[in-house]
Amino acid sequence: MNLESLREATRKQMPDKRWKHTLGVVETAIKLAKRFDGDPVKSELAALLHDYSKAWAIDRMEAIIREQRLSMDLLVYDKELWHAHVGAWAVQDEHGITDEEVLDAIRYHTSGRENMTKLDKIVCLADYIEPGRDYPGVSKIRELAKHSVEEALIAAFDSTIEVLIERGKRIFPLTVLARNDLIGQLKQSNNKIANGG
């Protein structure tokens, strides 16, 4: 399947507002890939497909999670998390996408995870800072994203965790693990710099 028909198929899954957001994520992911030595081709593909199932009915997503045994523990957390796992399954099922790196970047774009790949980081961060995003703290995250994917993602996860706490919601633990891991990665790279390389 070529990129143009994937675009059309993806556009059909969502309302115009979500499609506009998707195009913003694509544009931002390509920029981040160029800035941080990522893979612009995979970044474009994963960004295009990241919200493939976002507008699907909750019942449809729940059925897929159960039938495909995607990640049963997901069901007790915010439904906003479901589309990422369902989307990774759907693009494989409907369009034969088999690149595990791309599928993982779709699957973990909302929560993050431990040991995020560069592609995971790029797609997740692009989703937080694409030009259409407007929420408290977004300009600080955009500023950080000019020099460090890790620092920007930590700030992004902080903002999500803060909102979840304010609203008294459960926190899906992968986001906490992702944040801890990114802090460790930053410490390591700072130590390397302090020790001369």
Ligand SMILES: Nc1ncnc2c1ncn2[C@@H]1O[C@H](COP(=O)(O)OP(=O)(O)O)[C@@H](O)[C@H]1O
């Ligand atoms: N660790 C988490 N635990 C619970 N809910 C989460 C977590 N991370 C993200 N979410 C939920 O997912 C939402 C963001 O999902 P996202 O795919 O970025 O949707 P949108 O593109 O509509 O902002 C957050 O507002 C929050 O409700």
